[in-house]
Amino acid sequence: MMVHGSGGRSTGDLIEEVFKDAFSNEYLDKLEDAAVVPGPAEGESIAFTTDSFVVTPVIYRGGNLGRLSICGTVNDLLMRGAVPKYLTCGFIIEEGADVETLKTIVKSMADTAKEAGVLLVAGDTKVIEGHGGIMVNTAGIGYVKKDINISSENAKPGDVIIVSGNLGDHHACILSERMKVDSDIESDNAPLSEMVSKLSSLPVHTMRDVTRGGLGTVLKELSVASETAFNIYEDKIPVSEKVRDFCGILGLDPVYMGNEGKMVTVLPKEYEEKALSLIRSSRYGENAVTIGEVTDDDKGRLFMKTKIGGVRELSVLEGEGLPRIC
């Protein structure tokens, strides 16, 4: 029986069990945000990725399915050190979908593509039976300059871990919309092009966008991939007061909440201040902060020093992050 994925362990297990063996090759097996494959000329590479987007509601505070579908693919390309170039989009539209809603989504896709500096160069539309749902797939390519090697495997002891801004906004926004809770928390969905472009002047080891499964899942995966230990500090983790209150009421943990416009950067400590100032001077990066460091003590493990001085070991998100009931 399939368990609905929240980007944590169940999704990971499904990929392992069904897809990885069947499609296995040297690029796919890395399971990175985007595959980096050889380009037409010696030394050049192309980053290539695809993602499908389903969200309820399709229009939410701070964004919509269209913006989300551009940001997701653009950010995945960026995380491999690529400059995103061309995107395709495929719409699967269920009968009964609202045309005005569709227009809003498409307009937003166009605007976001412009903001991210990419062109939508091909598309497809299918209308199927159903109840008015709208699903979008985008695929994209980006160019990777010679000698750029940014990968989950590259974190090294002595590196610092920087997160680009407040966590949990998208998750809290969607959840509050679904629960019809009166709230003004907005999604953070955003293309991270500007900050990544600025960071390209520094020897960054790893970048990852902090999407479904949240910071805990992402950092645990990075610690395993790079065979290092990640240590983070609870009091450094940036969460807005609104989201913190929202989480408190529902028993949610910001460390495991999804984001759509936040990234983690791992790079040598000597470049910490420079990296922070570059990210903070970029759009969507004003709340960037260092949250911890990479060590070689316990390979593949992620520890969080808690506010009161305890140590909590974190793993990938288990289950679906449901609100508690009592």
Add this chain to the structure above:
Amino acid sequence: MKDLEEIKKYLKEYDGPEMNIMEVCGSHTEAVAKNGIPGMLSKKIHLLSGPGCPVCVTPSAYIDKLISLSEDEKNVIVTFGDLLRVPGSELSLNDVKGMGRRVEMVYSPLDIITLSKKEPERTFIFAAVGFETTTPVYALLLEKLIREGVRNVKLLTALKTMPEVIAYLMDNDAPIDAFLAPGHVSTVTGYGIFKPLATRYGIPFGVAGFKGEELLIALYGIVKNRGNGVVKNYYPSVVTEKGNEKAEEVIDRYFIKTDAVWRGMGNVPHSGRMIRDEFKDFDAGSEGLTEDKKKNKACSCDKVLMGKMKPADCPLYGKVCNPLNPQGACMVSQEGSCFSYYVNKRTD
């Protein structure tokens, strides 16, 4: 009040007699792990996670009943998310949802009224599980159903109360020297309800909040009071001696105390609540759901809930039993003892 550093030092360096402190609130179990508290305590202080997660203590017959109600196409089962994956004697609600039956998740019981008005031809059955904290919400739901004349909503209840199960644990040799008393429950009941228990068993109760510092302060107070039958309120911003009398009143209007079966533990006299006879039209058949079969015979949820076994010592723990494939209810809920130990990699 001592300062936090002194409290932390005391708890870490405590070298008195061994002490087992049980928390009977799932949110405490979660908060303890999230704050990294186990590693801050002396090896002589042990935290036990008790029967404080409503989903975990719901017997298999209750899940089976919901599943059998879902067989009727006119019925829609409505529940909180956590309950979906709890195994009955064979299947879970999630399994039958996968078979195409109507099982829906809501965040608030009051949402069921909106659902029921959209489809008046169907009967919406709310899986009403919970402790003293959640029961007032069900009472308010009933009040609303009556006031608005909604007739196509029913409750299948598995409501539990804390003091009786605490007595049951103590009378059945659970190795407990103190209780970290539940903060949320106490807001409704008041901390006064623990006084007779503290006196009878000669052990301290400390009502605690859910922040790291609040937990440490309460644990410090509890350890200091070892062997004394006292109740101390370490959550005075929210909890009073008498609690929320209005909430108690509305509970009493719609519910009556009854016996209740706790998963793995059997019948605990007077530890439950059921809808009063005059409102029985709203009850989907909650009486007599006493059978409690294990999906896997080796599951030790019962011993874990009573503090007689640590989750990691169960032969199934982390092997065939994990959050994706839970064998017992304690591995399902976020607040379940086994789930919390597993995701937080607790080894204490």
